[in-house]
Amino acid sequence: MNVTTPTVLLDQSRTLSKIDQMVQKARALGMGLRPHFKTHQSAEVARWFLAAGVRKATVSSVQMARYFVDAGWNDLTIAFPINYREWPEISQLADRAHINVILTCPEALPLLLYHQGANLGIFLKIDVGYHRTGFDPQSKIAITHCLDQLQSHPNYTFKGFLSHAGHTYACRTRQAIIQVHGQALGIMQRLKEIYHPKHPDLILSMGATPSCSVADNWQEVDEMRPGNFVFYDLTQVAIGSCEVTDVSVCLACPVVAKHGDRKTIVVYGGGVHLSKDRLAWRGTTIYGRPVKLDDQGWADPDDESYVTSLSQEHGVVQASDALFQTVQIGDLIGILPVHSCMMCDLMKSYHLLPDGAVVSMMSKEY
Structure with missing residues (x-):
């Protein structure tokens, strides 16, 4: 092996197998797959997803969105709170591709309404127990107010509710993952039940590799967003996501x-x-x-x-x-x-x- 300094080795056959398994799982469950590309960050690896039938993706920064738009991807969700200092570039990307951003708290709504000119899809991020960011699912007044304001804005399209059950990373058994996922799923299902009559096109988007790898109940969820599964690691082994x-x-x-x-x-x-x-x-x-x-x-x-x-x-x-x-x-x-x-x-x-x-x-x- 011609390696002289620290070098990442990538087993292509294992990776292709993981991509195929997740594609088949999403298909069998009747869901879309919007994999997170922050793990591999590679246009070449992204082509492996394309070959498997994947046409939309998730990224974690505006920079990463630009990289994958330049690589030909035209449907991306930036799953990170909006950095308004990058708004000009977000607007430019929205002219080249379908870009979704996430609104993570009521306090960010005035800034989103102030910045105009970009045609964007908007997800409301829901805190399903990880407590990093996101709307409190019990704050129906705040959620309803945000949706009403977004609906009146000509450039924004409310896409639905998005969540990341990052607290599955504290699990150490498959059963614990399934339990945490079930709690998160219940929160998202209740929101869909409440808001679907007024917003019939809303979707539920849920992520986190542990739950996407292990859980089989995704009723009412429209898309999953796993990322780390493409390579996995020792943390995922310890959690119970993989071997x-x-x-x-x-x-x-x-x-x-x-x-x-x-x-x-x-x-x-x-x-x-x-x-x-x-x-x-x-x-x-x-x-x-x-x-x-x-x-x-x-x-x-x-x-x-x-x-x-x-x-x-x-x-x-x-x-x-x-x-x-x-x-x-x-x-x-x-x-x-x-x-x-x-x-x-x-x-x-x-x-x-x-x-x-x-x-x-x-x-x-x-």
Whole structure:
């Protein structure tokens, strides 16, 4: 494997399989699929979705929306509170594609009404329990007022209610995911029941990879917006969204030191490559799990080895006896990430397996 510095390896066959599974699930449930592209941030990976029949997507920034509009996507939801300092660019994008934005709180309504000229779809973000942002679903007066104001605005089209059950990331079993999803679903269904008579075209849009991966009850939901599922990671494994064999990215890292007295392996691969997202695992805190590499991919991780610390460029692996004995300085080992979205955002390109092609991502300068 021709790798000299930390490099993201992407198992294309696993990724294509995950895309196909989610497409088939949405189709079987009678829902649209609007996958979140913030995980892969790649026009090439987006083409894999296109080949599977996906025609609309979700992004997390205006910059990312511009990148994918330039790549030919013409139906995007920017699933982040509106940054009004970027309004001129939002308006420009709305002239080139169908753009949806989200209104996240009553306090933001005056600014939205003040800014005119852009034809936009508007989702109301509903707080279904994550408590990051969103309308309180019990605040019917505030919701009704916002909808009435939007309906009177000639440039805005109310699309429906959107939610992200981010608190599923605190779950550690599939049953817990299903329970949280059920609570979120109930909130969204009640809103649809209340507002559908006056707004018959409204849709329900729900996201979060754990619930999209595990839950089967999506009654009344019109579209799902999973993102991380395209690669998965150790957090999703811990949550119960997937198995470790479903993770389709890892960071190939050169081995630069070994210390036999404490069974540690030091790799060129630190916080600037993996991020410092961490995970509670078997009574300790880990920053990744090492895997043996070959030209076709990687083996399953052993249960006794893990990344115990990260500094800027260094990663320290607490190794099992077997791993320590077989890995030598100058070798490559892979690190399965705790959070694949963050790792990929830091690294900005992929080395495809098995053919070795390099796939680019949206650059920081885009």
